[in-house]
Amino acid sequence: MAKMISEDVGVFYQHYPKVAAIVTARAEGKHNAMTVDWHTALSSNPPLYGICVAHRRFTYRLIVESKEFGVNFMPSEAVELVHAVGSSAGQQMDKFQEFDIARDRPVKTRVPILRDAYAAFECQLVDDREYGDYRLLVGMIVAVHTLREAFTAEGTLDLDKVSPVLYLGREFYVDTSRTA
Numbered sequence: 001m002a003k004m005i006s007e008d009v010g011v012f013y014q015h016y017p018k019v020a021a022i023v024t025a026r027a028e029g030k031h032n033a034m035t036v037d038w039h040t041a042l043s044s045n046p047p048l049y050g051i052c053v054a055h056r057r058f059t060y061r062l063i064v065e066s067k068e069f070g071v072n073f074m075p076s077e078a079v080e081l082v083h084a085v086g087s088s089a090g091q092q093m094d095k096f097q098e099f100d101i102a103r104d105r106p107v108k109t110r111v112p113i114l115r116d117a118y119a120a121f122e123c124q125l126v127d128d129r130e131y132g133d134y135r136l137l138v139g140m141i142v143a144v145h146t147l148r149e150a151f152t153a154e155g156t157l158d159l160d161k162v163s164p165v166l167y168l169g170r171e172f173y174v175d176t177s178r179t180a
């Protein structure tokens with residue numbers, strides 16, 4: 001099989017699939033949710049998590065204001081919600097009301113935690129840096145919410161119980177179910 005080499009990098013979807021997660025924030029009496037697929041653990045001790053957010057996102061403003069954000073990992077049943085909050089602008093609507101998003105209480109921050117998430121991090125912002133047209137926001141994870149039955153005794157995700165939302169780029173999503 002022949003490989004193609006190109007110096008025209010384009011949108012470089014080659015590193016997909018990515019787990020699509022929902023980032024949440026609250027400030028000035030407003031709350032919001034947006035989808036991110038560019039996110040990663042950065043350090044285990046201290047526990048640091050990074051999200052890449054374009055500065056024009058309404059969520060970015062709320063995070064800068066509050067110095068906090070949540071990262072919510074969603075099961076494949078929530079793929080439509082993942083797409084919806086990633087395709088709508090929080091400046092013009094209350095996404096929690098519009099998409100009927102149920103919440104749990106945070107314990108260390110004021111960020112909304114999504115009830116349907118199989119796991120969620122509460123993060124305190126420790127760094128905000130520009131990289132090209134995006135910002136890398138680094139958060140210290142100060143609380144972790146987990147749906148116990150979604151994880152094995154070793155603490156890894158049990159794919160027989162939950163299938164994360166995987167994003168391929170453009171409008172394409174897949175899941176890890178054996179039958180998909």
Ligand SMILES: Cc1cc2nc3c(=O)[nH]c(=O)nc-3n(C[C@H](O)[C@H](O)[C@H](O)COP(=O)(O)O)c2cc1C
Binds near residue numbers: 052054090
């Ligand atoms: C699957 C998916 C992944 C996305 N990943 C990112 C991302 O990593 N970073 C980002 O800034 N925007 C990302 N977006 C776009 C934002 O979620 C989208 O612009 C959203 O409407 C922003 O909402 P807000 O303006 O209310 O904050 C993604 C959208 C989708 C559908």
